[in-house]
Amino acid sequence: MRYPKVSECVDVFEALWPTALAESWDSVGLAVGDPDAEVRSILLALDPMDAVIAEAVVLGSDLVFNHHPLMLKPVKSVNASTLKGGAVHTLISNDIALFNAHTNADSARGGVSDVLISLLGIDNAQPLVPHAEGSPTGIGRVGDLPTPTPVRDIARTLSNRLPRTTTGVRIAGDPAATVARVAVCGGAGDSLFDEVRASGAEVYITADLRHHPATEARDTANRNDGRPQLIDVSHWASETVWLTAAAEQLETEFAERGLSVALQHSAVNTDPWVERY
Numbered sequence: 001m002r003y004p005k006v007s008e009c010v011d012v013f014e015a016l017w018p019t020a021l022a023e024s025w026d027s028v029g030l031a032v033g034d035p036d037a038e039v040r041s042i043l044l045a046l047d048p049m050d051a052v053i054a055e056a057v058v059l060g061s062d063l064v065f066n067h068h069p070l071m072l073k074p075v076k077s078v079n080a081s082t083l084k085g086g087a088v089h090t091l092i093s094n095d096i097a098l099f100n101a102h103t104n105a106d107s108a109r110g111g112v113s114d115v116l117i118s119l120l121g122i123d124n125a126q127p128l129v130p131h132a133e134g135s136p137t138g139i140g141r142v143g144d145l146p147t148p149t150p151v152r153d154i155a156r157t158l159s160n161r162l163p164r165t166t167t168g169v170r171i172a173g174d175p176a177a178t179v180a181r182v183a184v185c186g187g188a189g190d191s192l193f194d195e196v197r198a199s200g201a202e203v204y205i206t207a208d209l210r211h212h213p214a215t216e217a218r219d220t221a222n223r224n225d226g227r228p229q230l231i232d233v234s235h236w237a238s239e240t241v242w243l244t245a246a247a248e249q250l251e252t253e254f255a256e257r258g259l260s261v262a263l264q265h266s267a268v269n270t271d272p273w274v275e276r277y
């Protein structure tokens with residue numbers, strides 16, 4: 001067993017979450033780092049926030065593996081006094097590489113939405129928006145509960161199985177409605193209502209549901225049969241559960257290649273909401 005280079009870590013990440021599965025607008029892959037540098041430890045986190053980068057510095061991590069990109073929008077400079085430039089400077093001056101798998105990790109089998117829907121005991125879910133015709137990969141998931149269940153019981157199950165958050169789990173629609181067909185999209189999924197309706201989902205679980213998309217989705221539902229009911233969870237919570245599954249996959253993949261690297265979960269909670277009254 002030997003330590004991998006950054007480039008070999010990228011090969012492992014690519015095998016699990018191929019760049020080809022990413023949406024065209026996305027920014028995924030190695031954002032900062034020298035492909036030839038050695039990696040002894042990787043810190044896994046959801047967001048490349050300053051507190052996560054500071055944690056990597058303290059821990060002596062060689063690579064930070066994130067879900068969300070540091071630079072989704074193009075930047076024109078990495079001047080250290082800018083938000084993004086400051087992060088890039090801290091990473092480079094501490095010899096820390098930064099890699100992220102975003103919509104490619106949403107799309108992959110065993111990815112973000114698969115992990116989210118499996119919290120409800122649904123293990124054979126299909127993509128809500130297949131990557132290609134008939135593909136088992138793609139954005140969101142839809143599947144059936146073994147037993148029809150009231151929406152409020154699903155919300156309570158999610159509340160118990162997701163990490164505790166300030167914003168909690170919210171229902172729009174009829175909490176007493178009994179549903180079996182479930183659609184999910186980890187992270188912000190309010191652009192997928194058409195696909196959710198087309199899938200026949202009776203409840204849609206996603207995050208960051210805003211007032212207008214939510215009220216319009218409810219009116220659209222109420223003019224038909226009232227479905228889908230909506231469950232809104234914390235963006236952070238809906239995706240952070242995936243990191244545990246990702247770490248297990250990484251452990252196996254590195255070992256199969258004869259590579260030794262320590263994997264650590266960030267202890268920083270990057271959910272921005274801290275109190276509610």
Ligand SMILES: [Zn+2]
Pocket residue numbers: 068186187188235239
């Ligand atoms: Zn997200």
